[in-house]
Amino acid sequence: MKLHIYSSEAVTPTSSYIKTSCAKATYPALCEQSLTPFEKTIQKSPAKLARTALAVSLKRSLSTQAYLNKLKRIKGLKPRERSAIGDCLEEVSDSLDRVSKSIQELKNCDKVKGQEFTWHMSNVQTWVSSALTDENTCMDGFGGKAMEGRVKSSVRAQITSVAHVTSNALALVNNFAQKH
DSSP, X not given: OOXXXXXXXXXXXXXXXXXXXXXXSSSHHXXXXXXXXXXXXXXXXXXXXXXXXXXXXXXXXXHHHHHHHHHHTOTTOOHHHHHHHHHHHHHHHHHHHHHHHHHHXXXXXXXXXXXXXXXXXXXXXXXXXXXXXXXXXXXXXXXXXXXXXXXXXXXXXXXXXXXXXXXXXXXXXXXXXXXX
């Protein structure tokens, strides 16, 4: 007996473009899953793909920031946990600023060529890389056995999620810079 499984999802040229582009990302499945809903916006444009990936990172960062703000207000946290969450919030806030600036800077790339394009792209690459560092630095305050537990686990899950989409965005930004 053979079982045939058919997907109702049509493979469009744009979804193929997203899949091919995401194959170069650090987390290809997540990249494809997070960007496919925007295929009509992206079309087959490396610039739109990079901008959309940054927008996904920004949205995930905002969600993480809101989560950390709620978590910080929970009663019964150890002082060290509250402090680590506060430090993490600062890192996420810095990351948000950098990704937001990167989105704006990427828009400037549409209007320029040559060395000016390279300069704007270099800014974007630097800021997105710094945003990723900020996200990863967030977990530093949760080091050591005294910090093991549900708070650390929940923060790690949030930060890992945002760091993965930011890493993918950086890969797509780098790919756009190389193709231009």
